[in-house]
Amino acid sequence: MNTYVPPLRFHALTRFYDRIVAWTSAEARFRPALLELVASSPGALIVEVGCGTGTLTWMLAQRFPDARIAGVDLDQEALDLARAKSFDGVPAPAFREADARNLPFADGSADVVVTSLFFHHLLPQGKRQVLAEIRRVLRPGGQLVVADWGRPHSTFAAVRFLAVRLLDGFAVTRDHARGIFPARLHNAGFTDAAEKAWFGAPVGTIRLWQATRT
Numbered sequence: 577m578n579t580y581v582p583p584l585r586f587h588a589l590t591r592f593y594d595r596i597v598a599w600t601s602a603e604a605r606f607r608p609a610l611l612e613l614v615a616s617s618p619g620a621l622i623v624e625v626g627c628g629t630g631t632l633t634w635m636l637a638q639r640f641p642d643a644r645i646a647g648v649d650l651d652q653e654a655l656d657l658a659r660a661k662s663f664d665g666v667p668a669p670a671f672r673e674a675d676a677r678n679l680p681f682a683d684g685s686a687d688v689v690v691t692s693l694f695f696h697h698l699l700p701q702g703k704r705q706v707l708a709e710i711r712r713v714l715r716p717g718g719q720l721v722v723a724d725w726g727r728p729h730s731t732f733a734a735v736r737f738l739a740v741r742l743l744d745g746f747a748v749t750r751d752h753a754r755g756i757f758p759a760r761l762h763n764a765g766f767t768d769a770a771e772k773a774w775f776g777a778p779v780g781t782i783r784l785w786q787a788t789r790t
């Protein structure tokens with residue numbers, strides 16, 4: 577059986593995920609900023625890894641109607657919530673139940689991979705495995721865009737980030753609290769990885785990174 581940290585760690589909280597994330601993560605600012613970083617073209621395959629309840633996946637589908645949009649997650653209940661959403665005239669993304677450590681896409685088949693609030697659910701070994709897997713499915717020149725908790729921008733933000741660390745776990749969030757997640761991108765071969773923006777949120781600091789598959 578695959579082990580993973582569910583959307584809010586405890587399955588009983590999954591149904592409240594969208595409301596809790598809206599209150600705590602500055603999503604009204606960071607999700608549109610992430611979309612601005614995505615470079616798509618007609619027919620492009622855009623994959624959200626760790627898509628959860630599909631909020632961002634659906635935003636991608638609305639923003640890029642000519643692209644093929646897919647969302648991958650291990651959590652059945654989150655995927656059910658994602659599939660239950662609909663937006664007038666917007667083709668539904670393809671939501672797939674799969675482990676990010678073994679993505680159901682061929683080598684070099686994806687043009688863009690995005691992740692949002694996902695990597696802080698993984699232990700260092702899992703982060704390495706998923707980054708290698710993302711490199712495998714991205715075509716050369718393909719784009720990786722990541723939004724996640726990053727180094728808190730102030731002592732106050734660091735204290736508030738303890739709420740996320742208590743909920744999701746100290747081991748999985750350690751890289752993020754220490755600000756060493758970008759080094760993982762570089763070590764995985766995304767050597768041009770660069771921070772593009774950051775947002776103060778009620779429980780920490782969301783940072784956006786962009787990188788290219790060389």
Ligand SMILES: C[S@@+](CC[C@H](N)C(=O)[O-])C[C@H]1O[C@@H](n2cnc3c(N)ncnc32)[C@H](O)[C@@H]1O
Pocket residue numbers: 579580581582583584597625626627628629630631632648649650651654674675676677691692693694697
């Ligand atoms: C905090 S949620 C983020 C959901 C969504 N991306 C968002 O921005 O709201 C993290 C998600 O990662 C998923 N996840 C954790 N480990 C995973 C793995 N190994 N493979 C696929 N999904 C995983 C969880 O099930 C959860 O839905």
